[in-house]
Amino acid sequence: MTLKPVRKAILPVAGLGTRLLPATKSVPKEMLTIVDRPLIQYAVDEAREAGIEQMIFVTGRGKATLDDYFDIGFELETTMRERGKSLDALEPSRSGFGEVVSVRQQQPLGLGHAVWCARHIVGDEPFAVLLPDDLMLGNPGALKQMMMAYAEHGGNIVCAQEVPAERTASYGIIAPGDTKGALTEVRGMVEKPAPEDAPSRLGIVGRYILQPEVMDILGKGDRGAGGEIQLTDGxxxxxxxxxxxxxxVDAVRHDCGDKVGFVMANIAVALQHDDLRSKLGEFLDGIRPG
Known part of the structure; x- marks a missing residue:
């Protein structure tokens, strides 16, 4: 069987970021920085590493800075060149022609609806979905690990991690079949079940590789948990x-839509920087409870 390549990725970025207020009152949460680059950059870098050629931002009002960020900053770059400064730091933030496109989600009807909003751009191709709130730190990245599984098995692939029993109501939970190494057959899914109703503790976290047929299902507009169009149901x-x-996947997940998760992500990424690790380590060593 010849698999169609996964060339496009949907990044739903229309959320209001209310858990991070007041910072997100005027700044999209995806533009908040993890050490030295905005959160959206990490998701785009992960997608690029996995071979994605086109990023589809599903945006809302007040999110224009996401598109601006990946544009060429002509005035900034001109000034830096005139002053003899290197432009290397800006290279990841530059997008090629057509690499980043945007579509609006005009109503907050759920993750499934956000994905469906990109249907005309996706067309009849398989596609990836990355939730930028979920910062996945791994080498190779989470999506590339999933692409390796896709190359072997095709179909649909979701990223999963064991979650505490008391947290199942915050995730889509998998009803598992056969497991071989890191790969588990998916026999069913339940969106945000109570712990006593959860078929496992294997929770779906913010990375997906999906076939285009899911768009037809999402387009029916069936509502699920919270009265929203749920991607898990589709x-x-x-x-x-x-x-x-x-x-x-072999990666550490940080929920950057949450204040504690956001702070922990900054620390985790900073500790990966050679020029920051020593001073930050000294600071952390000096912290004492109370």
Whole structure:
């Protein structure tokens, strides 16, 4: 069987970021920095590493800075050149022609609806979805690990991690089948089940590789948990008609939509920087409870 390549990725970025107020009152949460670059940059870098050629931002009002960030800053670059400064630091923030496109989600109707808003750009191709709130630190990146599984098994691939039993109501939870190494067959999914109703503790976290047929399902507008169009519900209807697997990736996840998660992500990334590790380590060593 010849697999269609995954060339496009949807990045839903229309959320209001209310958990990070007041910082997100006028700045998109995806533009808040993790050490030296905005959160959106990490998701784009991960997608590029995995071979994605086009990023589709599903935006809302007040999110124009996301597009501006990946544009060429003519005035800034001209001034830096005139002053003999290197432009290397700006290279990741530059997008090629057509690499970044945007579409609006005009109503907050859920993640499934946000993905559906990109249907005309995706067309009849398989596509990836990355939730920038979920910063995944791994080498190789989480999406590239999933791409390796896709190359072997095709179909649909979701990223999964074990979650505490008391947190199942915050995730889509997988009903697992056979497991081989990091790969688990997906036999069913439940969106945000109570702990006593959860079929496992294998939670879906913010990375997906999906076949285009899911768009037709999402387009029916069926509402699920919270009265929203849930991506998990749409994916569940593909099970049985297409291969469906979960990959437990070798990566550390930080929920950067949460204040504690955001701070922890900054520390984790800073500790990866040779020029920051020593001073930050001294600071952390000096902290004492109370």
């Amino acid at each position: 994916m569940a209807k593909l099970i049985g008609s297409q291969p469906f697997h979960a990959v437990t």
